[in-house]
Amino acid sequence: MCTAKKCGIRFQPPAIILIYENEVKGKNRQRIMPVRNFSKFSDCTRAAEQLKNNPRHKSYLEEVSPKQLEKLFTLLQGHLCGQSLAATMEQIQRETAIDPEEDMNKLDDKELAKRKSIMDELFEKNQKKKDDPDFVYDIEVEFAQDELQSCGWDTESADEF
Amino acid sequence: MAEDRSKPSELDQEKYDADDSVKIICLGDSAVGKSKLMERFLMDGFQPQQLSTYALTLYKHTATVDGKTILVDFWDTAGQERFQSMHASYYHKAHACIMVFDVQRKVTYKNLSTWYAELREFRPEIPCIVVANKIDADLQVTQKSFNFARKFSLPLYFVSAADGTNVVKLFNDAIRLAVSYKQNSQDFMDEVLEELENFKLEQKEEDEPDQAHSGRIKSLSLA
Ligand SMILES: Nc1nc2c(ncn2[C@@H]2O[C@H](COP(=O)(O)OP(=O)(O)OP(=O)(O)O)[C@@H](O)[C@H]2O)c(=O)[nH]1
Ligand SMILES: [Mg+2]
Numbered sequence: 001m002c003t004a005k006k007c008g009i010r011f012q013p014p015a016i017i018l019i020y021e022n023e024v025k026g027k028n029r030q031r032i033m034p035v036r037n038f039s040k041f042s043d044c045t046r047a048a049e050q051l052k053n054n055p056r057h058k059s060y061l062e063e064v065s066p067k068q069l070e071k072l073f074t075l076l077q078g079h080l081c082g083q084s085l086a087a088t089m090e091q092i093q094r095e096t097a098i099d100p101e102e103d104m105n106k107l108d109d110k111e112l113a114k115r116k117s118i119m120d121e122l123f124e125k126n127q128k129k130k131d132d133p134d135f136v137y138d139i140e141v142e143f144a145q146d147e148l149q150s151c152g153w154d155t156e157s158a159d160e161f
Numbered sequence: 162m163a164e165d166r167s168k169p170s171e172l173d174q175e176k177y178d179a180d181d182s183v184k185i186i187c188l189g190d191s192a193v194g195k196s197k198l199m200e201r202f203l204m205d206g207f208q209p210q211q212l213s214t215y216a217l218t219l220y221k222h223t224a225t226v227d228g229k230t231i232l233v234d235f236w237d238t239a240g241q242e243r244f245q246s247m248h249a250s251y252y253h254k255a256h257a258c259i260m261v262f263d264v265q266r267k268v269t270y271k272n273l274s275t276w277y278a279e280l281r282e283f284r285p286e287i288p289c290i291v292v293a294n295k296i297d298a299d300l301q302v303t304q305k306s307f308n309f310a311r312k313f314s315l316p317l318y319f320v321s322a323a324d325g326t327n328v329v330k331l332f333n334d335a336i337r338l339a340v341s342y343k344q345n346s347q348d349f350m351d352e353v354l355e356e357l358e359n360f361k362l363e364q365k366e367e368d369e370p371d372q373a374h375s376g377r378i379k380s381l382s383l384a
Binding site: 089098100101102103104105106107108112115116119123124126128130136137138139140143145147148150151152153154 | 190192197204205207211240241242265266267268270271272297298302303304305306307308309319321322323326327328330356383
């Protein structure tokens, strides 16, 4: 079918733009998907879902992750709110990264679910699934423990950890 | 949620006294991967039982240890702080503990000391395994020393729920430890707790003869 190369957003008039390669190799094409009924109050996750499921665009967007589309809608929303691009990028960074210092025991269900969905990205990337041809149920790996370095998380004093 | 103090029948913990049954608890901060580890070990040959009042998922498993069939209940607990009041029932009659941290998040390692102190308050003797999860995200950590495990002489396992490294070994070892603990211990702490339960029960019934039933449920939930 088609191979997605790049996906971006145009603010005025608002559209998601996809650069892709057709069956005819080596020839890049561009598809402009206008964004309608989107305001500064819209839900970016839903907007991304709707676009991905839009019957007219669906087959083109197969290789574009919902997360990336959501990011593009967030950029557009930042623009609609008069926010600078840099500020929106920083906001996205904050919302899509895990703060390693954060104590997640204190989060409510919704916030915790958000963090977990961010973590799911790496999990799914590294996951070996049961139906993978090279799946092995019991994988034992011994890690040589002779030249260990401190993890850096222990305090200096000998009996503290 | 926390107001609901009745003890549902499925949480009957008497069965853990039977010879062929052990209880293993899985503890640690929110999002360290406790549930993912359980799922990786059991794959999909199981039906977990959600007990949302207890912020708890129960997984039943059958294992064979030295030719004997053992019924294992895994208690997959929730790390969130608002479930703190449930912890006592997690520890009650447990025979082994799997204590997990996330190698990508220092706080989860630091909080081990709190989890461990609480565990020892309720279960001073049961075997405990420390688990460094998510090593797929950074294999370097397997070449690092973690003093927490060393300080308390606890075994440390490097695992990944994502790619499966050492997950099956971890759980099978935990089951073996639970069984041998059960065979060799007197479970003093449990007996003491039971005594306390009975004591409160009698008191309640004397105080409120008309509400003996509700009184009983209340006092049990204190255990
Ligand atoms: N990369 C990687 N991610 C993992 C691994 N295990 C779990 N995760 C991620 O960590 C997130 C949290 O995992 P859970 O199993 O839900 O954590 P939990 O300890 O059960 O959390 P609570 O039930 O909230 O206490 C998941 O959404 C996964 O994406 C792992 O081995 N590797
Ligand atoms: Mg969980």
